[in-house]
Amino acid sequence: MLDFCRRPVAVDLFAGAGGFSLGIEQAGFDVAVAVEVDPIHAATHAYNFPHTKVLCADARKLSGKAIKEAAIQASGEIDLVIGGPPCQGFSLMGKRCLEDERNDLVFEFCRLVVELQPRYFVMENVPGIAQKEHAIYLDLINSELEAAGYCITQPVKVLKTAEFGVPQNRKRLILLGSRAGERQLEYPKPLIPNPQSVFTTVRDAIADLPNLDDFPELLTSDEVLLERRQLKKMRSLASLYAQQLMEASPDLNNFAYRRLSCGNLLTGSLRTQHSTTSIERFQKTLPGELESVSRFRRLHWDKLSHTLRAGTGSGGGRYTSPRPIHPDYHRVISVREAARLHSFPDWFRFHTTKWHGFRQIGNSVPPLLARAVGRQVIASLGIIPPKPKEPIELGNTQLLRFNPWEAARYWSVSSQGIVKLES
Structure with missing residues (x-):
């Protein structure tokens, strides 16, 4: 019964x-x-x-x-x-x-x-x-x-x-x-x-997220308030998967408590500043390939992300695991982009530092x-x-x-x- x-x-x-x-x-x-x-x-x-x-x-x-x-x-x-x-x-x-x-x-x-x-x-x-x-x-x-x-x-x-x-x-x-x-x-x-032929892709997960380089405030903070036009653009680009993580589309199988959060606040998005030589190497790295110096792999829009790893803690020398390179932009992905690839909703927040944030994911x-x-x-x-x-x-x-x-x-x-x- x-x-x-x-x-x-x-x-x-x-x-x-x-x-x-x-x-x-x-x-x-x-x-x-x-x-x-x-x-x-x-x-x-x-x-x-x-x-x-x-x-x-x-x-x-x-x-x-x-x-x-x-x-x-x-x-x-x-x-x-x-x-x-x-x-x-x-x-x-x-x-x-x-x-x-x-x-x-x-x-x-x-x-x-x-x-x-x-x-x-x-x-x-x-x-x-x-x-x-x-x-x-x-x-x-x-x-x-x-x-x-x-x-x-x-x-x-x-x-x-x-x-x-x-x-x-x-x-x-x-x-x-x-x-x-x-x-x-x-x-x-x-x-x-x-999943070899039908699966949720990197594109489904992060294509709607804005270019972090457009927000100078993300050099010092992991959050930024999006304007209405920016939020509207995100929603127009979002897949059903992304819409559900944004809570812009109903998820009938989700029995969680709804969290009160600011819908136009983009979090987990502290920018990573790369050197000019690193950016040049990233530019030459094709989707799905490994960049030989950093050992970062570039994501492919229409495939799965490779396994996101945590690295080691202080006992292992605080080693940061290689982070994927964005499919389009010549930088590593943000904590929020990693969270999308892990199926975390956008209201879910992580520690404001990239080191702790990536480890938590x-x-x-x-x-x-x-x-x-x-x-x-x-x-x-x-x-x-x-x-x-x-x-x-x-x-x-x-x-x-x-x-x-x-x-x-x-x-x-x-x-x-x-x-x-x-x-």
């Missing part, structure tokens, strides 16, 4: 800026609690999800009891636990390491699932966790959770984000678990059966992928969630401007080693 009366409750572990949280909310869940160790990312999550209790804490030092106490609206029952434990130790990109301390965080996810006893859980990770010497980790995870009374949906699958409407060539392993006595979860079927689960998985959980729960009628206010924009020490003070945590365990 279907339940029309409630929105189920979710908890997001290793929440980052909130890509997984957003997609799950769009599926119809209320995200009661989000756990994130990095104060900068926790502040960004708090800005975008003012209705969620954010715990800026190390998951290794957090108990399920503490999370349950924070989830006061859950009334003792948590329907879903989600999370993407940091994964660089498993990554196929760069050096893989069995001894990487981040590998152990997948077992902290398991521990908290066992302590919280949700009806369902979804864990996201890189495909490398299921390959070669790292496959032992996946076997151990399965054994630990099955021993705790959870049925793991088999075979474990790697999902392609392009098959769910994301204009990016990105693959993620998704682990689905159902508590004993619950209807077993199934993987979502692709919304786009053949690269570490996120694309919301459209998370939504597709979340809808499967909704179906297994037998719920048709109500669409929220009242919009909610976003948080204080100061949350997006903190430096690491200010963010640590805000959350009353230590600033030491803030980003060492990021994914």
